[in-house]
Amino acid sequence: MKNRDYLIVMKQILQLIDEGVHVVDPEGNSVVYNRSMAMLEKMESQDVLKKPFAEVFKNVEESTLMQALEKRQTTMRKEQTYLNKDGREITTVNTTVPVIEDGRLIGAIEIAKNITDVQKMSRTILELRREMDQPQRSKEHKIKKYSFDNLYGQNEAFLETVALAKRAAKINASVVIYGETGTGKELIAQSIHFASDRQNKPFLAQNCAALPANLLESILFGTAKGGFTGAVDRAGMFEQANGGTLLLDEINSMPLELQGKLLRVLQEQYIRRVGGTKDIPVDVRILATTNEPPLDLLEKGVLRKDLYYRLNVVGINIPPLRQRPDDILLLAEQFMEKYNKKYGKQIWMMSPSARQKLLEYDYPGNVRELENIIMSAISMAEDEHVLSDKHLPINRRKSLPHQDIYELKEGGLDEYLEHIEKSMIENALVAHGGNISKAAESLKIKRQTLQHKIKKYKMQAIEEAKK
Numbered sequence: 001m002k003n004r005d006y007l008i009v010m011k012q013i014l015q016l017i018d019e020g021v022h023v024v025d026p027e028g029n030s031v032v033y034n035r036s037m038a039m040l041e042k043m044e045s046q047d048v049l050k051k052p053f054a055e056v057f058k059n060v061e062e063s064t065l066m067q068a069l070e071k072r073q074t075t076m077r078k079e080q081t082y083l084n085k086d087g088r089e090i091t092t093v094n095t096t097v098p099v100i101e102d103g104r105l106i107g108a109i110e111i112a113k114n115i116t117d118v119q120k121m122s123r124t125i126l127e128l129r130r131e132m133d134q135p136q137r138s139k140e141h142k143i144k145k146y147s148f149d150n151l152y153g154q155n156e157a158f159l160e161t162v163a164l165a166k167r168a169a170k171i172n173a174s175v176v177i178y179g180e181t182g183t184g185k186e187l188i189a190q191s192i193h194f195a196s197d198r199q200n201k202p203f204l205a206q207n208c209a210a211l212p213a214n215l216l217e218s219i220l221f222g223t224a225k226g227g228f229t230g231a232v233d234r235a236g237m238f239e240q241a242n243g244g245t246l247l248l249d250e251i252n253s254m255p256l257e258l259q260g261k262l263l264r265v266l267q268e269q270y271i272r273r274v275g276g277t278k279d280i281p282v283d284v285r286i287l288a289t290t291n292e293p294p295l296d297l298l299e300k301g302v303l304r305k306d307l308y309y310r311l312n313v314v315g316i317n318i319p320p321l322r323q324r325p326d327d328i329l330l331l332a333e334q335f336m337e338k339y340n341k342k343y344g345k346q347i348w349m350m351s352p353s354a355r356q357k358l359l360e361y362d363y364p365g366n367v368r369e370l371e372n373i374i375m376s377a378i379s380m381a382e383d384e385h386v387l388s389d390k391h392l393p394i395n396r397r398k399s400l401p402h403q404d405i406y407e408l409k410e411g412g413l414d415e416y417l418e419h420i421e422k423s424m425i426e427n428a429l430v431a432h433g434g435n436i437s438k439a440a441e442s443l444k445i446k447r448q449t450l451q452h453k454i455k456k457y458k459m460q461a462i463e464e465a466k467k
């Protein structure tokens with residue numbers, strides 16, 4: 001194979017494998033950053049590639065990749081747990097090596113394997129073991145209790161969502177809750193249960209991702225003795241939740257075959273334990289969540305249509321935080337209060353620059369991410385009473401409207417630039433509650449210029465809101 005062809009094949013392999021790969025050259029510039037690594041760290045490859053490592057990443061001193069480069073140090077299979085940009089806890093096993101040829105340093109390589117799912121699974125298995133040994137423990141199974149009182153928001157669309165959820169609490173129907181990660185699906189699900197007639201009966205939740213089909217099946221439906229090697233008689237979640245509510249989280253990750261079995265249970269209202277012969281009647285209300293739009297899931301064929309229509313008697317959509325900017329500061333203040341108490345701090349207010357920074361960000365991890373930002377700001381602050389922008393661990397601004405860029409290609413550069421200008425103006429106006437002077441100041445243009453541009457782009461809604 002020719003060198004060039006070999007290189008092409010290697011590049012393909014790098015993009016296809018599940019392990020994250022990050023390579024830096026001797027100067028510390030990133031030269032390889034594959035798709036898995038980008039997904040793991042929630043970064044865009046183009047934001048990392050060809051740039052100095054220290055410019056893109058925080059905690060440079062702690063980075064094993066930099067240690068490999070600077071001290072020629074090797075790190076084998078080091079386990080790391082961290083929060084990614086969505087505020088999700090991720091556990092990886094990393095190996096980092098310097099690459100040395102004839103005593104000359106060529107670069108450093110980091111390979112990261114995501115073991116988050118494996119860890120989740122092993123925890124679930126441990127938990128199940130313990131429950132099998134001490135069945136009474138499962139009753140004490142502690143879940144944080146949330147109710148509608150814990151939901152904060154003033155945005156109109158969000159309030160409609162909450163109103164619909166409150167109506168759903170009064171009836172007995174199945175519900176599908178759709179929202180991006182961190183929008184509060186679990187919170188809404190629990191609120192529905194604890195406001196329903198079933199509030200004094202169990203509320204159980206099961207995540208459908210990260211478990212192989214047969215394990216998930218025996219968790220949901222239980223096992224009968226002798227069903228398969230070593231199986232004992234054990235009630236599944238349907239029996240345990242009898243009379244109450246079962247939350248099936250990430251229903252779209254449930255294997256298709258099991259979706260079929262679930263549908264049958266919902267229609268016939270009895271279950272059969274795995275390996276068993278007896279039909280056991282159950283009365284369980286199902287709430288299901290997905291973090292991808294249900295219609296996309298149907299189209300992709302990962303969610304059975306018949307199951308979806310059976311579950312989606314009430315369909316609740318929670319809008320992402322970037323679509324309800326009027327909730328950002330309200331939630332931030334709520335979280336300030338919560339973490340002031342928790343960490344014994346006395347941060348009473350936010351500086352205008354902190355407010356602006358919070359409003360300018362687009363929160364891919366939604367409310368959970370905002371909560372993490374405030375939590376870390378409060379925990380880092382010392383004897384201060386004002387939360388300022390320097391406390392806020394936000395390094396990125398709102399991303400440009402990617403999808404629109406594509407469509408606008410035909411319109412040419414002028415139209416594209418106008419589009420960017422318009423969205424920057426909109427963001428500035430929203431960030432300053434429609435105050436034109438302040439928005440102009442933040443955009444570093446004259447007030448008159450801004451007014452002229454608002455007219456030009458016919459931002460009537462904002463002008464009217466001002467009146």
Ligand SMILES: Nc1ncnc2c1ncn2[C@@H]1O[C@H](COP(=O)(O)OP(=O)(O)OP(=O)(O)O)[C@@H](O)[C@H]1O
Binds near residue numbers: 291
């Ligand atoms: N409207 C809200 N008011 C107060 N807290 C909220 C609100 N929405 C979300 N949160 C907080 O955000 C965090 C994430 O919420 P939750 O776990 O319900 O999200 P989720 O949609 O289930 O996310 P995922 O898809 O990642 O499982 C929680 O700590 C919750 O308390």
Ligand SMILES: [Mg+2]
Binds near residue numbers: 185186249
């Ligand atoms: Mg959830």
